[in-house]
Amino acid sequence: MHITLQKSKTAKQSSIQITGSKSESNRLLLLKALYPEISLDNVSNSDDSQLMAKALASSSNIVDINHAGTAMRFLTAFFAVLEGREVVLTGSKRMKERPIKILVNALQDLGADISYVENEGFPPIKIKGKKLIKNKVSLKANVSSQYISALLLIASKLENGLELTLEGEVTSIPYIKMTLSLLDEIGVESSFINNTITVKPNTKTQKPKTLTVESDWSSASYYFSIVALSDVGTEITLSSYKENSLQGDSALIDIYKAFGVETVSYKNTITLKKVSENKEPKSFNLVNAPDIAQTIAVTCFALGIACDLTGLHTLKIKETDRLVALKVEIEKLGGKVDITNDSLYLHPSNSIKEMVSIATYHDHRMAMAFAPLALKTPIIIEDAMVVSKSYPTFWDDLKSVGFKITQ
């Protein structure tokens, strides 16, 4: 379904309830399978979290997680230790192009029985669950932090815990710290010193405990962009957020200050306020927050300002090659973008073509990142329902902050 988006009367003040963090939810759903005593609140209603929950509950010997990267990586580790179970874990066409070898090698080094069904190094994979005895392994840490989180999530159930040595530069560190913090919340002890992470074994039954998932910060990024592109005085309130977030994308608060957006926390809400215009060129290293790169690039394009983004080496292996997708779509709109394997430079520009049809490449973030541009000029978003991967009610919420959407 293609939709046309344009500005209608933007309300000066509006409120949105954003669904739970997909990253926290997918970790906690797995932990709940290992520690059934815990209960969860505000779990994400995203496709990826629903697929994760379904996969954990399924007794089928084929598990298909479609486009869900975290589900693919976390379940690889989960099924590897599920004694007596044999599963083929597969996904979408794109998932079959997203590498998994670093994680599979690490699990095999620990003694797991995993083989490739089609292409070496990529899903689908066949996993025969067994008890893993070894407790030390090293892996490359500069490709995806999800491999590391996957190992950490099962670590406390290994007989001797786990000692992980991270090789090379570590990417997306806040996601690793999120995993360790959630383990801590359920009573699993760990340490992260230099490049070594140690997780202690934990076989004790936990006290029943409810963990409340914070709302999703990556989803909040689209409202930061909307406020940045709106008139001074515009406010949007988002819930439910916590004072000390585990999500690295909460870096949005500092990043969008540079666009004249102030964030005020009150109880469990954050209010984004446009306080000033700032058209200075921007420069950010996003190695710790890769999922907000598209949002920031489009904000800058809509404002006509130059933008230099670095630390983007993981973008090539996400739902699509996000660097190429950004370049192609921004250039269709009349912009100019230079990309390397890990950076993007957007040239300043002074016009945006009208009614351009934005391709979304099966990538929810392409659809959501380009949507705020409709505040400047009408645009078409192709395959709009792609947003359900992380944020199923995105288009309804956009209507409520004053966008006109037609099919």
Ligand SMILES: O=C(O)C1=C[C@@H](OP(=O)(O)O)[C@@H](O)[C@H](O)C1
């Ligand atoms: O662990 C997680 O929940 C995630 C880690 C990041 O991936 P990489 O570590 O591959 O960059 C991020 O892009 C993804 O959306 C979610």
Ligand SMILES: C=C(OP(=O)(O)O)C(=O)O
């Ligand atoms: C990269 C993402 O997800 P995943 O890797 O879990 O598919 C994302 O949501 O932007």
